[in-house]
Amino acid sequence: MALLSRCVMACLAGAALAAASACSPAAPPKTYQVVLKDLMFGPLPAQARVGDTIEWDNEDIFLHSATAKDGSFDVDLKPGVHQPMQLKKAGTFDFICKYHPGMKGRLVVSP
């Protein structure tokens, strides 16, 4: 009986931990690579969240930038660089390369 009771207690405790974990808003932050090649931004993550990181990988031989039209971010990306950028706010960000404005992208960040 005592043993059963301890088991039940342990199971309940486990369930509580699991529930706490499920309720936690903080899934571990992720890093998404976005490749710049041939004067184009590669595919962008569909489910990026605040706290995640975009790693801009410039595989071109040219200096590029990722520059949000609303000024939220503006990072220069030298040739060959792998530049991390943490996402600090939610929203939809249209961005360009300020040196080659035909290069465009849209980054959607959830809270």
Add this chain to the structure above:
Amino acid sequence: MLKFLAPAAAAVALVAAGGAAATFFAAGAAGAQAAKLNDAQIAHIAYTAGNIDIAAAKQAIAKSKDKAVLDFAHEMERDHTAVNDKALALVKKLNVTPQDNPTSQALSKDAKAKLDSYAKLSGKAFDKAYVDNEVAYHKTVNGALETQLIPGAQNAELKGLLQTGLKLFKEHQMHAEHLAATLK
């Protein structure tokens, strides 16, 4: 290894159209046959065209006081240098010596005349002349890349580099057009 085609008798001439926009004409003596360029000549033309824009950018960097014009000139110098460095590495890898030709010579002659005439200008007159010429020049080079140099290139790597160049120079043309609109 590249196969060198014997240059056709056709001469490639570059003329100034309307005193501003240089235009390529690929025409034979009879004005009918397009010039056939080999890869060594194509590489030379592309490299020369890049160098001309670098020289123009350096002149602008030395003369202009306008931040937008200076930013543009730095971009031209940086991007064209990157392409030319890549082109040099490629011809070295392919063991090809770029071959001078009438198109390269006409481009260089025209560019020298422009540099000399812009040297006499200053302030807004210089900025306008430089940027307007950048629009015209990129249009010209892009036209030549599309119709002549890319279709003519035999080597896949050279063709690929020219295609990247075209993409880049179209961006430059767009940038120059935006800048020209703000200077009016």
